[in-house]
Amino acid sequence: MSDVPTAAAREMSRAAAAFLDSLDAGQRRLAWAPFDAADRTEFTYLPGPRPGLALSEISERQHELAMRLLATGLSSRGLADAKAIMQLEDTLAALERAVGRPGWQRRNSAYYWFRVLGTPGGAEPWMWKAGGHHLAVHMTVVGSDVAGTPQFFGANPARVPDGHAQAGTRTLPGEEDLGRALVTSLPAEQQEIAVVSGEAPADILTRHDPVADASRIAPGLLAGDMDGEHRELLEQLVRRYVERVTPAAAAPAWADIKRAGLERVSFRWAGPTAAGPGNGHYYAVLGPTFLLEYDNTQADANHIHTVWRDLRRDWGEDLLARHYAAHQV
Numbered sequence: 001m002s003d004v005p006t007a008a009a010r011e012m013s014r015a016a017a018a019f020l021d022s023l024d025a026g027q028r029r030l031a032w033a034p035f036d037a038a039d040r041t042e043f044t045y046l047p048g049p050r051p052g053l054a055l056s057e058i059s060e061r062q063h064e065l066a067m068r069l070l071a072t073g074l075s076s077r078g079l080a081d082a083k084a085i086m087q088l089e090d091t092l093a094a095l096e097r098a099v100g101r102p103g104w105q106r107r108n109s110a111y112y113w114f115r116v117l118g119t120p121g122g123a124e125p126w127m128w129k130a131g132g133h134h135l136a137v138h139m140t141v142v143g144s145d146v147a148g149t150p151q152f153f154g155a156n157p158a159r160v161p162d163g164h165a166q167a168g169t170r171t172l173p174g175e176e177d178l179g180r181a182l183v184t185s186l187p188a189e190q191q192e193i194a195v196v197s198g199e200a201p202a203d204i205l206t207r208h209d210p211v212a213d214a215s216r217i218a219p220g221l222l223a224g225d226m227d228g229e230h231r232e233l234l235e236q237l238v239r240r241y242v243e244r245v246t247p248a249a250a251a252p253a254w255a256d257i258k259r260a261g262l263e264r265v266s267f268r269w270a271g272p273t274a275a276g277p278g279n280g281h282y283y284a285v286l287g288p289t290f291l292l293e294y295d296n297t298q299a300d301a302n303h304i305h306t307v308w309r310d311l312r313r314d315w316g317e318d319l320l321a322r323h324y325a326a327h328q329v
Contacts, residue, residue: 006144006145006146006248007248008072008146008246008247008248008249009141009143009144009145009146009248010121011072012069012072012073012120012128012139012141012146013120013121013126013141014120014121015065015068015069015071015072016069016116016120016126016128017120017121018065018068018069019031019062019065019066019068019069019114019116020032020116020120022061022062022065023053023058023062027053027057027058027062030051030052030053030057031052031053031114031115031116032115032116032117033051033115033116033117034117034118035117035118035124035125035126035127037051037117039051039115039117040117040127040315041210041315042210043129043131043136043138043150043152043208043210044131044136044208045131045133045134045135045136045152045154045208045305045307046133046208047106047107047111047132047133048106048133049111049113050113050115050131050132051113051115052113052114052115052129052131053113053114053115054110054111054112054113054114054132055109055110055111055112055113055114056108056110056111066114066130069114069128069130070082070114070130070137072139072246073128073130073137073139073146073148073245073246073249074137074244074245074246075243075244075245075246075247075250077243077244078243078244078245081153081171081172081244082135082137082153084155084171085134085135085153085154085155085171086109086112086132086135087109088109088134088155088156088157088171089107089108089109089111089132089133090107090108090109091157091160091164091165091166092104092107092156092157093105093107093108094164094165095157095161095164107133111132111133112130112131112132112135113130113131113132114128114129114130115128115129115130116128117129120141125140125141125142125143125316125319125320125323126140126141127139127140127141127315127316131152133154134152134153134154134155134156134305135152135153135154136150136151136152136208137151138150138151138315139245139249140315140316140319140320141316142316142319142320142322142323143319143323145252145316145319146246146248146249147249147310147313147314147315147316147318147319148245148246148249148250148253149253149308149309149310149313149314149315150212150307150308150309150310150314150315151241151244151245151307151308152208152305152306152307153172153175153244153306154172154303154304154305154306155171155172155303155304156298156299156302156303156304157299157302157303158170158171158172158176158296158302158303158304159302161302171304172304172306174240175237175240175241175294175304175306176275176294176296176304178233178236178237178240179237179269179283179294180273180275180281181233182230182233182234182237182267183195183267183269183273183283184273184274185229185230185233186221186226186230190221190225190226190230191273193220193221193225194220194221194267194268194269195268195269195270195273196218196219196220196268196269196270197218197270197271198270198271198272199270199271199280200270200271200280200281200282200295200296200297201270201282201295201297202295202297202298203295203297203298203305204282204293204294204295204305204306204307205217205284205293206291206293206307206309210315211314212291212309212311212314214286214291214311217268217284217286217291217293218268218284219266219268220266220267220268220269220284220286221266221267221268222263222264222265222266223262223263223264223265223266223267224263224264231262234265234267234285235262237267237285237292238257238265238285238287238290238292239254241292241306241308242254242257242308244308253290253310253313256289256290256310256312256313257287257289257290260287260288260289261287261288262287264287264288265285265286265287266285266286266287267283267284267285268283268284268286269281269282269283270282270283271297276301277300277301277302278300278301279301280296280297280298280301281295281296281297281301282294282295282296282297288311289310289311289312289313290308290309290310290311291307291308291309291311292306292307292308292309293305293306293307293309294306
C-alpha cells in the first residue's frame with residue numbers, strides 16, 4: 001500500500017472537495033464529519049433519514065456535484081443501477097398512493113443522503129457514503145487504495161407492473177437471472193446440495209449489521225465440485241456484484257477472491273427455483289474473503305435486496321490496519 005493516491009483516489013478527493021466547497025455552513029455541518037464519527041460503520045437500506053445531507057435539501061448544481069461524487073465510486077453499470085434504484089422511489093410512491101397505502105410520501109428519489117468523513121486528499125484515511133432506501137454505497141480511501149464495501153443495492157418493484165409508466169422495466173435483472181440460471185442448470189444431485197430449503201428467508205440474513213456474520217449462511221455447493229459451465233456461471237454472478245464499483249475497488253477485491261481460491265466459493269439457494277409471482281427465493285455466495293446475499297420474497301416476490309460484504313475489507317478495515325501499523329510513532 002502506498003501513501004501516494006492513485007488516479008481513482010485523486011478523482012474521488014476532487015469530487016468530494018468540490019461537493020463540500022459548494023455547501024453553505026449549515027449544509028456542511030450535515031454533510032461532513034471527522035473520520036472517527038460514530039456513523040462511519042453504520043448503514044441501513046430501510047427508508048428514512050441518514051446522517052448526511054439529502055439531495056432534497058440542495059440546489060441543482062449541488063445535486064450535480066453529489067452525483068459526480070457517486071460516479072467516482074461506481075462503474076458505469078453500477079451508476080446506472082444506482083440511478084434506477086433512486087428513480088424507483090417515485091414509481092413506488094405512485095404505486096402505493098394509488099392503492100391508498102399510508103406512508104407513500106416517504107418515497108422520493110431525492111431522499112438520498114451524502115456524507116464525507118475525514119479530509120479528502122489528506123494524508124489520513126477518509127471516506128464518503130451515499131444512501132437511502134435500497135441503496136448504500138461506502139467508499140473508504142487509504143493512501144492509494146480504495147475499498148467499496150459494504151454495498152447494498154435493492155429494487156422495489158423489481159419489475160414495474162402492467163398499467164403503470166415504465167411497465168415491464170426490470171431493475172437488477174442480472175442478479176436474479178444469473179442466480180436462477182445457475183441453480184436450475186445444475187445436475188439433480190448437485191441441485192439437491194445447493195437448494196438448502198424449500199422456503200426463502202424473509203430478508204438477507206446478515207441484515208445491515210456493521211460486521212457481517214458469515215456463520216448465518218448455510219453450507220452449499222462448492223465451486224470446486226461444479227463443472228466448467230457452472231463455475232463460469234458462478235464467476236459471472238460474483239463479478240456482477242463486484243463490478244458495480246469503480247475498477248480501483250473492484251480489481252483488488254476480485255484479486256483477493258481468486259487468491260483465496262475460487263474452488264472454495266460455495267453457492268446455496270432457498271425457495272422455489274421457478275420464476276413467477278409468489279415464488280419468493282434467496283441465494284448466497286460465500287467465499288473465504290467475501291459474502292453475497294440476494295433475497296426476493298416481499299411484494300409477491302417482486303422486491304429485491306442484494307448485499308456484497310468483504311469479510312476483511314468492509315469499511316476499509318484491512319487497509320486501515322496496515323496504514324496505522326505503518327505510521328505508528
